[in-house]
Amino acid sequence: MGSRSGKRLERSVLRRLGLAALVVTIGAGLALTSGCKPGVLKIGAAGPYSGELSKIGLDSYNAIKLAIDEINEAGGIGGRKVELVMGDDEAQSSKAQTVAEKFVADKAMMGVVGPMNSNCVISALPVYERGGLVMITQSGTNPEITESGYKVAFRLCPRDEGQGGAAGDFIVNELGKTRVYLIDDKGTYGQGLADQVEAKIRSLGVEPVGRGQVAADDRDFASLLTLIEQKNPDLIYLALPNPSQAAALIKQARAMNMAAVFMGGDGLKEKDQLIAATAGAAEGMYVTAIGKEITEVPEAASFIEKFEARHGSMSIFSGQSYEAAKILLEAMKRASAAGKMTRAEVLNQMRTIKYRGILGFEVGFDGQGDVAGAMIYVLKVEGPDFVPVKDYPAEKPE
Amino acid sequence: MLAQQIVNGLTLGCLYALMALGYSMVYGMLQLLNFAHGDVMMIGAFAGWTAIAALPAGLPAWTRLLSALVAASAASVAVGLAVERYAYRPLRGSGRLAPLISVLGASIVIRSGMALITGGRSKAVPTPALLGSGQLAVAGIRVDAVRMLVVGVTVALLLALDFMSRRTSLGRRIRAVAEDQEAAAATGVPVDRVITVTFALGSCLAGVAGILAGLYFTQIDFYMGFGMGLKAFVAAVLGGIGHMRGAALGGLALGLAECLGVALVGPVYKDLIAFVVLIVVLLLRPRGLVAGPSGRSA
Numbered sequence: 001m002g003s004r005s006g007k008r009l010e011r012s013v014l015r016r017l018g019l020a021a022l023v024v025t026i027g028a029g030l031a032l033t034s035g036c037k038p039g040v041l042k043i044g045a046a047g048p049y050s051g052e053l054s055k056i057g058l059d060s061y062n063a064i065k066l067a068i069d070e071i072n073e074a075g076g077i078g079g080r081k082v083e084l085v086m087g088d089d090e091a092q093s094s095k096a097q098t099v100a101e102k103f104v105a106d107k108a109m110m111g112v113v114g115p116m117n118s119n120c121v122i123s124a125l126p127v128y129e130r131g132g133l134v135m136i137t138q139s140g141t142n143p144e145i146t147e148s149g150y151k152v153a154f155r156l157c158p159r160d161e162g163q164g165g166a167a168g169d170f171i172v173n174e175l176g177k178t179r180v181y182l183i184d185d186k187g188t189y190g191q192g193l194a195d196q197v198e199a200k201i202r203s204l205g206v207e208p209v210g211r212g213q214v215a216a217d218d219r220d221f222a223s224l225l226t227l228i229e230q231k232n233p234d235l236i237y238l239a240l241p242n243p244s245q246a247a248a249l250i251k252q253a254r255a256m257n258m259a260a261v262f263m264g265g266d267g268l269k270e271k272d273q274l275i276a277a278t279a280g281a282a283e284g285m286y287v288t289a290i291g292k293e294i295t296e297v298p299e300a301a302s303f304i305e306k307f308e309a310r311h312g313s314m315s316i317f318s319g320q321s322y323e324a325a326k327i328l329l330e331a332m333k334r335a336s337a338a339g340k341m342t343r344a345e346v347l348n349q350m351r352t353i354k355y356r357g358i359l360g361f362e363v364g365f366d367g368q369g370d371v372a373g374a375m376i377y378v379l380k381v382e383g384p385d386f387v388p389v390k391d392y393p394a395e396k397p398e
Numbered sequence: 399m400l401a402q403q404i405v406n407g408l409t410l411g412c413l414y415a416l417m418a419l420g421y422s423m424v425y426g427m428l429q430l431l432n433f434a435h436g437d438v439m440m441i442g443a444f445a446g447w448t449a450i451a452a453l454p455a456g457l458p459a460w461t462r463l464l465s466a467l468v469a470a471s472a473a474s475v476a477v478g479l480a481v482e483r484y485a486y487r488p489l490r491g492s493g494r495l496a497p498l499i500s501v502l503g504a505s506i507v508i509r510s511g512m513a514l515i516t517g518g519r520s521k522a523v524p525t526p527a528l529l530g531s532g533q534l535a536v537a538g539i540r541v542d543a544v545r546m547l548v549v550g551v552t553v554a555l556l557l558a559l560d561f562m563s564r565r566t567s568l569g570r571r572i573r574a575v576a577e578d579q580e581a582a583a584a585t586g587v588p589v590d591r592v593i594t595v596t597f598a599l600g601s602c603l604a605g606v607a608g609i610l611a612g613l614y615f616t617q618i619d620f621y622m623g624f625g626m627g628l629k630a631f632v633a634a635v636l637g638g639i640g641h642m643r644g645a646a647l648g649g650l651a652l653g654l655a656e657c658l659g660v661a662l663v664g665p666v667y668k669d670l671i672a673f674v675v676l677i678v679v680l681l682l683r684p685r686g687l688v689a690g691p692s693g694r695s696a
Contacts, residue, residue, distance in 0.1 A: 050510065052621045055518030186666070212665035217625035219615035222406035223660035223668070230399055244520035248617040251522075255531060255542060277522035277617065
């Protein structure tokens with residue numbers, strides 16, 4: 001055996017060793033990053049799954065889960081299963097940040113649906129941006145979310161200006177109300193929405209007769225309503241995220257024989273918690289909705305059927321949540337097809353995606369991550385239902 | 399309008415007072431801040447609601463109301479006693495921190511349990527169907543049936559409790575145990591049983607407060623005990639914690655301060671006012687509005 005063949009042998013052994021080492025490293029790496037299930041891709045769901053808003057949160061989580069189950073039944077993405085990870089933020093900013101840290105640290109995590117509350121989105125965004133992890137909120141309407149220059153932020157709902165603009169225009173031009181009182185909950189959502197409604201009615205020449213605040217866990221409105229009664233408003237705008245709180249306020253106002261018309265935002269569009277709970281007291285109330293009533297979208301029929309079979313009735317953000325998950329999965333599919341299953345590629349695909357699902361319009365995102373083509377629907381409570389009365393293209397300031 | 403706000407404040411204050419009493423009685427006896435007290439109240443609200451919803455609408459309103467009150471007190475007493483038995487008693491004598499943490503845990507268990515049972519949904523209490531929508535209006539001040547019910551039931555319970563505390567042997571025992579457990583035991587007072595009875599009484603009042611709050615606010619949910627519990631704690635401290643008349647007075651004072659604050663300063667400061675009042679009172683009278691020479695006497 002000459003020295004040359006010896007060297008060749010040496011080299012091939014080295015090569016094999018190297019290859020083995022590489023395989024071991026990759027294997028170990030995969031095992032580490034995906035919790036011993038090599039090849040699993042993950043999606044995070046961030047939202048208020050416990051605490052006061054848990055009803056709305058869990059109905060959204062269940063809708064996201066449905067989308068994930070569907071894709072797994074169809075064979076996953078590029079043959080890889082998708083796993084949903086729950087991140088409960090209880091609608092609290094600090095917890096939303098902790099959830100974001102957890103998601104970002106998980107290398108198999110490819111995108112996040114949520115958080116749902118504007119305050120949570122705003123506090124978690126810097127973390128998602130640092131991790132380059134796409135985040136699509138189904139319900140965070142505060143303008144700041146997409147105004148702060150974060151590249152990973154997408155939202156499936158119109159901004160507060162959209163709802164505020166439509167509501168303001170409807171109050172002044174359609175209802176002809178001139179004595180408007182606004183109530184918000186001091187939260188990011190409520191305050192932001194009330195600000196936009198107030199700005200719009202002022203721009204239309206109507207000076208609000210007053211503005212009051214309630215705390216999120218307040219259920220006694222006697223003192224506030226006594227104060228409001230003095231101002232004699234013909235319309236009371238409720239910028240509250242919790243339909244049960246609004247129901248208490250409306251019933252207490254009616255018990256005082258206050259005749260003002262009520263109007264509220266998307267958070268209040270809840271049949272069971274608002275219409276049924278008020279037993280007629282909310283009759284004639286208006287709400288704006290940031291998505292079409294999905295029961296009227298033919299493409300949504302199969303989703304509704306599946307969801308209701310599993311979980312009973314839907315709540316406000318179930319449809320939005322399902323669609324958000326579907327869009328994220330679509331972006332991941334495209335990234336996988338492009339051969340680059342990375343966070344950066346998912347982000348890339350999100351920027352150009354066009355997706356027509358169950359919301360009744362083709363979803364796309366503008367340069368800031370705001371949804372394009374969305375409409376605002378004004379609905380009126382008539383009997384047990386919300387009946388559409390007018391729609392507006394969602395306004396966005398230049 | 400100020401007169402109307404005083405009516406609002408007294409009604410709200412009655413609910414705070416009922417809750418504060420339970421806080422104060424337990425603290426007076428065990429130096430334990432029973433942070434599960436708000437959740438015990440919430441259980442009462444749900445039990446009362448269940449009774450109202452389960453009974454046929456054809457029954458007279460007073461039967462349904464009475465059953466709601468009974469169901470609320472019974473359920474709250476059961477849960478309150480469970481808290482005492484499993485979250486407090488095993489830790490008695492192990493300092494003040496351990497029982498406090500354990501009771502906080504009990505609070506989380508009760509609240510989360512109810513969240514699971516209700517699926518996070520709130521329930522509507524059909525107040526107008528039970529009490530009608532009529533109201534007395536005297537000189538521009540409106541008093542409706544639910545306010546009369548809240549104030550009436552509270553005043554009756556407070557008077558009964560005051561009588562019990564001062565004139566009956568049970569009241570004497572409660573005061574004896576609160577004063578000095580060892581001395582009470584040495585003179586033959588069954589300390590364990592007195593503590594149990596105290597928890598039961600406090601929980602019963604909380605249960606009544608729960609269903610009254612449900613009727614007054616018209617909506618109940620698993621989270622309602624948190625805010626109310628905190629306010630009741632403030633009321634108890636305001637009145638002089640451990641002191642029963644003080645707790646009642648503290649509750650009324652807090653309710654009044656909140657409602658007058660909304661009228662005079664503005665709705666945005668409602669909670670702020672409550673806590674400013676607390677701080678000011680404690681600065682001037684560190685033992686609360688009503689305090690005995692020792693600062694704690696039941």
